Amino acid sequence: METTYVMVKPDGVQRGLIGEIIGRFEQKGLKLVGLKAMVPSEEIARAHYAVHAERPFFPGLIKFVTSGPVVCMAWAGRDAISVARNLIGPTNGREAPPGTIRGDYGMDIGYNMIHGSDAPETAEFELGLWFPEGVMEWDQTISKWFYE
Numbered sequence: 431m432e433t434t435y436v437m438v439k440p441d442g443v444q445r446g447l448i449g450e451i452i453g454r455f456e457q458k459g460l461k462l463v464g465l466k467a468m469v470p471s472e473e474i475a476r477a478h479y480a481v482h483a484e485r486p487f488f489p490g491l492i493k494f495v496t497s498g499p500v501v502c503m504a505w506a507g508r509d510a511i512s513v514a515r516n517l518i519g520p521t522n523g524r525e526a527p528p529g530t531i532r533g534d535y536g537m538d539i540g541y542n543m544i545h546g547s548d549a550p551e552t553a554e555f556e557l558g559l560w561f562p563e564g565v566m567e568w569d570q571t572i573s574k575w576f577y578e
């Protein structure tokens with residue numbers, strides 16, 4: 431079992447896509463183990479996107495992600511990191527295939543509505559950053575109908 435960090439970004443919140451996005455993860459069969467909303471501080475945004483610190487789009491990215499509320503989530507399941515990335519789709523919404531969140535709702539690379547961890551190390555780092563209090567442990571009784 432893996433846990434991944436997923437976040438509805440300010441454009442997704444502003445556009446009223448929180449429910450739609452959460453619904454896709456629920457329907458897929460991932461288990462919600464963390465959920466909260468906040469307006470990110472510049473400090474947490476910079477730490478989250480530290481790998482992109484030298485990229486030309488970094489200042490705009492930080493301004494964007496701190497511009498309003500985000501919805502922070504932790505989702506657990508078998509191969510949850512890649513399963514979530516596949517639900518989310520490629521970075522640029524214009525190139526993302528239909529059926530993915532970015533493919534269905536996005537038209538740009540920066541305004542792509544949602545973040546998902548890309549590897550076990552980044553998931554661990556991002557979960558620790560956004561959920562320093564830890565995530566929930568609970569028994570999802572329906573899980574037995576998602577896994578053979």
Ligand code: DAT
Binds near residue numbers: 541
């Ligand atoms: P992803 O969110 O698909 O993991 P990433 O880690 O390469 O993509 O980049 C993080 C975010 O930075 C991405 O969701 C949107 C923004 N971004 C990436 N490349 C960009 C670019 N060339 N111009 C503007 N924003 C960009």
Ligand code: MG
Binds near residue numbers: 548
């Ligand atoms: Mg990334």
